Amino acid sequence: MGGTTLKPLHEVQKRTDLAARRYVILRTMSLKARTRNGQSSMAGYLFLTPWLVGLLGLTALPMIASLYLSFTNYDMINRPRWIGIGNYVKMFQDPQYLMSVKVTLTYVLLNVPIHLVVALLIALLLHKGIRGLHIYRAVYYVPSLFGGSVAISLLWKQIFGGGGLVSNLLEHLFGLQNVNLIDSPQTALYTLIILAIWQFGSPMIIFLAGLQQIPVELHEAATIDGASTSKRFFRITLPLLTPFIFFNLVMQIISSFQAFTPAYIVSDGSGGPLNSTLFYTLYLYQTGFSNFQMGYASAMAWVLLIAIAIISAFLFATSKKWVFYSE
Amino acid sequence: MSLTRVHWFRHVFNILLGILMIYPLLWMLGSSFNQENQIFRDNFFIPSMPTLANYVEGWAGLSGIGFDRFFLNSFFIVAMSIIGNLISCSMAAYAFARLNFRLRRFLFAVMLVTLMLPFHVTVIPQYILFHKLGWINTYWPLIVPKFLGVEGFFIFLMIQFMRGIPKELDEAARVDGCGPVRMYFFVILPMTVPALVTTTIFTFIWTWNDYFSQLLYISSTNLYTVALALRQFVDVTGQSSWGPLFAMATLSLVPLFIIFIFFQKYLIEGITAGSVKG
Numbered sequence: 001m002g003g004t005t006l007k008p009l010h011e012v013q014k015r016t017d018l019a020a021r022r023y024v025i026l027r028t029m030s031l032k033a034r035t036r037n038g039q040s041s042m043a044g045y046l047f048l049t050p051w052l053v054g055l056l057g058l059t060a061l062p063m064i065a066s067l068y069l070s071f072t073n074y075d076m077i078n079r080p081r082w083i084g085i086g087n088y089v090k091m092f093q094d095p096q097y098l099m100s101v102k103v104t105l106t107y108v109l110l111n112v113p114i115h116l117v118v119a120l121l122i123a124l125l126l127h128k129g130i131r132g133l134h135i136y137r138a139v140y141y142v143p144s145l146f147g148g149s150v151a152i153s154l155l156w157k158q159i160f161g162g163g164g165l166v167s168n169l170l171e172h173l174f175g176l177q178n179v180n181l182i183d184s185p186q187t188a189l190y191t192l193i194i195l196a197i198w199q200f201g202s203p204m205i206i207f208l209a210g211l212q213q214i215p216v217e218l219h220e221a222a223t224i225d226g227a228s229t230s231k232r233f234f235r236i237t238l239p240l241l242t243p244f245i246f247f248n249l250v251m252q253i254i255s256s257f258q259a260f261t262p263a264y265i266v267s268d269g270s271g272g273p274l275n276s277t278l279f280y281t282l283y284l285y286q287t288g289f290s291n292f293q294m295g296y297a298s299a300m301a302w303v304l305l306i307a308i309a310i311i312s313a314f315l316f317a318t319s320k321k322w323v324f325y326s327e
Numbered sequence: 328m329s330l331t332r333v334h335w336f337r338h339v340f341n342i343l344l345g346i347l348m349i350y351p352l353l354w355m356l357g358s359s360f361n362q363e364n365q366i367f368r369d370n371f372f373i374p375s376m377p378t379l380a381n382y383v384e385g386w387a388g389l390s391g392i393g394f395d396r397f398f399l400n401s402f403f404i405v406a407m408s409i410i411g412n413l414i415s416c417s418m419a420a421y422a423f424a425r426l427n428f429r430l431r432r433f434l435f436a437v438m439l440v441t442l443m444l445p446f447h448v449t450v451i452p453q454y455i456l457f458h459k460l461g462w463i464n465t466y467w468p469l470i471v472p473k474f475l476g477v478e479g480f481f482i483f484l485m486i487q488f489m490r491g492i493p494k495e496l497d498e499a500a501r502v503d504g505c506g507p508v509r510m511y512f513f514v515i516l517p518m519t520v521p522a523l524v525t526t527t528i529f530t531f532i533w534t535w536n537d538y539f540s541q542l543l544y545i546s547s548t549n550l551y552t553v554a555l556a557l558r559q560f561v562d563v564t565g566q567s568s569w570g571p572l573f574a575m576a577t578l579s580l581v582p583l584f585i586i587f588i589f590f591q592k593y594l595i596e597g598i599t600a601g602s603v604k605g
Contacts, residue, residue, distance in 0.1 A: 043507035044428030051419035051482070054475025059441055062452035069451065076455065130337055138591070139345040142352065145583055148536040150554040151576035154561065155355050158569060163367045165354060198348070202598050209599040258445055261538045265558060284447055289543060294451050301447040308445055
């Protein structure tokens with residue numbers, strides 16, 4: 001590397017004395033530089049050591065261990081007992097597990113599209129130099145900042161619970177008495193979906209960044225050629241935004257599958273009423289850390305990993321067809 | 328004429344939606360200053376019977392341990408997590424961005440894959456491991472992983488940033504006899520400060536809001552974080568005392584809000600990192 005980066009001599013003469021001195025040193029050191037390259041490999045691993053220890057000790061080996069445990073019965077007291085694919089068979093006969101899959105899929109399928117459409121619409125509304133953009137952007141982002149906290153989940157429990165804000169409003173406006181959306185199995189999950197959509201601020205900020213990258217000239221040229229607003233949106237804005245839509249889509253799907261805190265807090269850790277908020281991760285937590293069925297919980301974790309991997313792979317594979325990269 | 332009408336419409340819409348969005352927060356803030364028996368009657372966010380009693384009662388905490396302790400515990404975990412992430416992630420990022428070693432491409436790909444891994448596949452063996460080490464009900468399981476670079480997102484963020492630092496700088500330093508270690512400390516790290524700030528801020532927010540791992544590893548009340556204490560508060564006092572709960576919940580959001588006010592620029596950089604030319 002040291003030898004190939006040398007510049008021709010006439011270029012060096014144009015530079016300052018200091019640069020020339022460096023050049024000479026570099027020349028004389030070119031032999032040394034080669035040995036230093038050899039050392040550089042060691043330096044690389046040196047700097048990587050903490051991460052490598054983490055990768056092995058906290059990710060790779062635990063993954064192998066959890067794969068092994070998923071084929072066993074293990075309660076942390078007795079030794080793991082090999083039961084083959086027993087846990088995986090059990091899943092499909094476990095009504096609570098099947099319920100948790102249904103709840104999670106409902107959550108993902110409703111939250112992700114609505115979340116992204118709202119984020120995109122508001123980003124479009126804020127784009128194009130609205131005055132006070134930074135204030136609106138801040139107001140819309142604050143829920144994303146707070147939303148993951150226990151405090152907000154507790155607030156949500158009150159707002160949608162019996163005698164809460166929404167209950168009072170429904171009584172004042174429509175005369176409905178004692179509406180408790182948190183305690184009703186038909187509605188509890190939807191209060192959590194509303195909580196998730198309320199946090200559309202972060203994908204909105206990503207969309208705003210994407211909109212800013214679209215060259216103004218494109219729109220100007222299209223306008224001169226007589227393209228209507230809707231045509232410009234579907235032919236210019238939307239295609240150029242597809243990388244950002246793709247990014248948000250992948251991130252939202254992955255995080256929605258792993259949602260935990262709101263369901264745990266709002267249902268007091270039970271996933272109720274009638275398992276209607278029994279998120280996948282909540283059931284996994286109960287199985288592993290309340291009932292200490294570590295093998296079964298590991299199997300559930302691996303099914304989650306495989307599901308996320310398949311969905312991501314599918315998205316990445318189809319992305320070539322609809323995601324437009326300008327470079 | 329119609330253009331100004333569109334402008335008006337956009338402002339009116341944004342103001343209405345903005346109020347709807349922050350109303351729950353305003354209402355919680357108001358309720359925290361409202362008298363207990365008024366909270367469920369008042370739908371307007373300005374308290375009808377203002378009082379500080381909720382804050383006094385809430386601050387007293389749980390079973391004799393005050394909220395000051397829970398805040399200190401949370402701040403301690405956050406501070407250690409920040410230090411751990413800054414050290415381990417910047418070291419790994421420097422190796423990936425600037426140093427040559429044999430498995431670089433392979434390990435970089437591995438790092439990207441770990442970004443998308445649901446942590447549930449590792450949490451059970453990790454729990455067993457920490458149990459065997461006698462670390463349950465201590466802060467070690469919450470802090471040590473941060474010193475081992477488990478938060479790949481920050482490594483990715485820093486690599487992106489370091490790649491933007493001109494290579495000529497390295498070469499000049501190398502010519503002056505600077506080895507890889509001094510290069511890291513005196514050339515790369517000082518140039519990476521904005522990414523380090525972003526890492527600090529996001530580590531703060533994520534650790535502050537974290538609940539799952541705190542729930543998993545901490546059981547003694549005197550080790551409780553703010554998040555755990557808030558949840559426990561509901562159990563201990565029943566559903567009856569929303570006033571003190573809202574007071575402490577409001578306080579628990581204050582550190583996040585302060586960060587938001589002072590570091591908005593870095594926050595937005597962190598959110599868009601990875602999406603913009605990922």
